[in-house]
Amino acid sequence: MKTLLIDVWKRLTPWSKSADVYANDTDNAYPERMDRLINNSVTAKSAAAIMVQYLIGKGYGAENDNLIINKDKNLKLIDFADDVADDLVKQRGVFIHVNWNALxxxxxxxxxxxxxCRIGKTDSNDYAGKIAICKEWLKPKKTDIQLIDVFNPRKKVIDAQVEKAGGWEHYKGQVLFVNMDTKLLYPLSRIDAVAQDCDSEAHASVYKNRLLRKGFFGNTLVVTRPLVGEGLTDKALLDAESEREQFQKAIKDSLGAENTGGVLCLEMDFAGEKLDDAILIKQIESKIDDKLFDYTETSVRENILVAFNNLPSGLVKTNESSLFGNSGEAIREMKRTYWENTTKERNLLTSVINQLLARSQDFSSLSVEPLKLIEDAAPDNP
Structure with missing residues (x-):
């Protein structure tokens, strides 16, 4: 017996000499690829949106949610939290630009x-002091790449960076990089293990769409005896062709506008003199195997939901009336379970926000905590 070794695809982070950064995969396009796979998969996109909501909860209270934490961008605290949560959910990492004042x-x-964002050069201690920012990493020009110092709140470090930049008016601030895969240079996306499932779901939809749009599904086949005979004069041939077109148009009109699949007209010789022997109308049935697609789509959907911290399928799509029985207790239990499943990410999000608020010039005394999406069950009466 022979053992077949299968090469498992692995995301690599090689050094890119042309851009002076550590590439995120060999083509330096891993984040874009993962984001595209999520957006093309209805399950992954829905799951990501739900998980983001569970990280934020009901917000941090109306007053705190509406605090403007970036006046230049008119950015509210709740919108910033949503941006951080979105990257933590999809990419399992986030880059935050932080500006400092002279105090x-x-x-x-x-x-x-x-x-x-990409990570720049490392020193002898394997420390990367710069984050490279460029809107297009496919073939970046060095003039389009902006280098910003890595987040470090120490006054001596900031002071040295400001002096090197030529003063506060030229200082670009710092970038806080939150990496959920602490052993890796860049984190793996949440869908890394189910990337093929996301792609399969998207391609299943494309395949069915092409069958419906370009296949024979829904077409009506009309077979008749030859409508144009042989040995006709030019004028007689033109008249016969005109009659053929009128006949075929009448057939299509008679089948009605609802016949969206179209009509295929075929002429061939028949034996016999009966009308049934002269014309045949046949509906071409669908070749889509609904059972096969149902099994495949269910399988990939379940895999994708597992990748999003075991998101209960009932929170994504519910067709079972039983879930709403018992005063919706089944749904509430799913919500409570998923609230617990997302504790790690929610705590990380809250910690990042409070860390920045604590060092803020305007909100240093503020500490926030997300409001639960579902209230705890009321205690039993004694």
């Missing part, structure tokens, strides 16, 4: 699109 307080902060 060494955080003046404002905002999320940089994850796809724009």
């Amino acid at each position: 060494f307080q955080v003046s404002d902060f905002s999320v940089i699109p994850y796809e724009w």
Whole structure:
């Protein structure tokens, strides 16, 4: 017996000499690829949106939610939290731009699109002091790459960076990089293990769409005796062709506008003199195997939901009336379970927000905590 060794695809982070950054995969397009796979999969996109909501909960209270934490962008605290949560859910990492003032307080902060950011050179201690930012990493020009210092709140470090930049008016601030895979240079996306399932779901939809749009499904086949005979004069041939077109148009009109599949007209010789022997109308049935697609789609959907911290399928789509029985207790239990399943990510999000608020010039005394999406069950009466 022979053992077949299968090469498992692995995300690599090689050094890119042309851009002076550590590439995120060999083509440096891993974040964009994962984001596209999520957006093309209805299950992954829905699951990501639900998980983001569970990280934020009901917000941090109306007053705190509406606090403007970046005046230049008119960015509210709740919108910043949503941006951070979105990258933590999809990419399992986030890059946050932090600006400081001359009092060494955080003046404002905002999320940089994850796809724009790469890690720069490391020193002898394997420490990367710069984050490279570029909107396009396929073939980047060095003039389009902006280097910003890595987040470090120490006054001596900030002071040295400001002096090197030529003063506060030229200082670009810092970038806080939150990496949920601490052993890796860049985190693996949440869908890394189910990337093929996301792709399969998207392609199943494309396949069915092409069958419906370009296949024979729904077509009506009309077979008749030859409508144009042989040996006709030019004028007689033109008249016969005109009659053929009128006949075929009449057939299509008679089948009605609801016949969206179209009509295929075929002429061939028949034996016999009966009308049934002269014309045949046949509906071409669908070749889509609904049972096969149902099994495949159910399988990939379940795999994708597991990748999003075991998201209960009932929170994504519910067709079972039993789930709403017992005063909706089944749904409430799913919500409570998923609230627990997302504790780690929610705590990380809350910690990042409070860390920045604590160093802020305007909100240093503020500490926030997300409001639960579902209230705890009331205690039993004694």
